[in-house]
Amino acid sequence: YGLFIIFLDPYIKFMNMEVEVYRNFALYSIIQLFIQNVFSFIIEKMYFEDKEKKANFHLLVFNALNFFVLITLSLMTSNQIIIITFTLIVIALYTFALLLFELRKFKFDFNILSNFKYESMTIFSYIFMFIIYFVGFSNIFNIGIEYMVAINFVSLVTDANWDALSAIDTITKVDISKEKYNYRRNLRHSFLYTLAVSSLSVVLFFSLFKVYHVNLKIGVIYLTLQIVDMILDCYLTQLSIFTQLKYSAKVNTINTMITKVLRTSFSVLLPTAFCTDIGQVAGTVLGIILCVIVRLKNFKLTKDGNLIQKANVKPISIKNK
Numbered sequence: 001y002g003l004f005i006i007f008l009d010p011y012i013k014f015m016n017m018e019v020e021v022y023r024n025f026a027l028y029s030i031i032q033l034f035i036q037n038v039f040s041f042i043i044e045k046m047y048f049e050d051k052e053k054k055a056n057f058h059l060l061v062f063n064a065l066n067f068f069v070l071i072t073l074s075l076m077t078s079n080q081i082i083i084i085t086f087t088l089i090v091i092a093l094y095t096f097a098l099l100l101f102e103l104r105k106f107k108f109d110f111n112i113l114s115n116f117k118y119e120s121m122t123i124f125s126y127i128f129m130f131i132i133y134f135v136g137f138s139n140i141f142n143i144g145i146e147y148m149v150a151i152n153f154v155s156l157v158t159d160a161n162w163d164a165l166s167a168i169d170t171i172t173k174v175d176i177s178k179e180k181y182n183y184r185r186n187l188r189h190s191f192l193y194t195l196a197v198s199s200l201s202v203v204l205f206f207s208l209f210k211v212y213h214v215n216l217k218i219g220v221i222y223l224t225l226q227i228v229d230m231i232l233d234c235y236l237t238q239l240s241i242f243t244q245l246k247y248s249a250k251v252n253t254i255n256t257m258i259t260k261v262l263r264t265s266f267s268v269l270l271p272t273a274f275c276t277d278i279g280q281v282a283g284t285v286l287g288i289i290l291c292v293i294v295r296l297k298n299f300k301l302t303k304d305g306n307l308i309q310k311a312n313v314k315p316i317s318i319k320n321k
Helices: 002-006 008-014 021-050 051-075 079-101 112-141 146-177 183-208 216-246 250-271 274-300
Strands: 299-301 307-308
Touching: 002 008, 002 021, 002 274, 021 079, 021 146, 051 079, 112 250, 146 183, 146 216, 146 250, 183 216, 216 250, 216 274, 216 307, 250 274, 274 299
Parallel strands: none
Antiparallel strands: 299 307
16 A cells, blocks of 8 residues: 555556546545555454454444545535545544554464465455456457446446455355354355345446446446356355365465456457456356365265265365475
């Protein structure tokens, strides 16, 4: 985050935007992301400690403060510096106070290999995602303005919901680490949650597409591909994280890299404006296939919905290696 702030103007120019117009907004966004990142560490710690109510309370207060301070100041003044400064100060103070209160309860343990086991899949995924959006979106934007408007609008009504779906990732990790994971139950809850979140995207799309002058046919195709991928992804998340934590971080990272290579190839090479979304769905389908192969080969599903390791199957982990 510090590097982005130091090289803020070159970063804005790299994104092909006007520095004077976007400098304040970019600075605000980067600092807010940093504060939210620290805040998320504290909240996730609470979830691992079975303090869901406390975590949810702080989440509600944090977001309410951020929202109301920003909106109130925007109604009182048009000075961007004042709005940005006071909003950031308020959420930073709240985060700092919470951090000080929780700091005495932290136990710091620097174990690179152990942490890599939990995060290797995410690290490699982000690297490929940068390539996908940087190159894939360039292809789309060269096709025509209607496609630019449609994909940006669909991103507007789905991106926040994709962020909400990351809760599935968190709760799956928490349940597995606390040995209370039930594959069938978690999958059912994930599916219902995904349906609710994706339904919100559909409502937002049809409520606002005329306001943003979106071509309905093009927009519906983009939206459909996103909804399909949301539903498939809730299944992939369960299988992928289970493979990562209960069998082999190495195997799951390789699977992730294979799927991202396929997705990147589709996003870059397919001669269609829907290349990034088709690649997204194709990558998810391949990821499910690879994870299912690992599950069927190494685990069996019990009647009560748990996955248990088959006899004579030894987990492949970084620690064992």
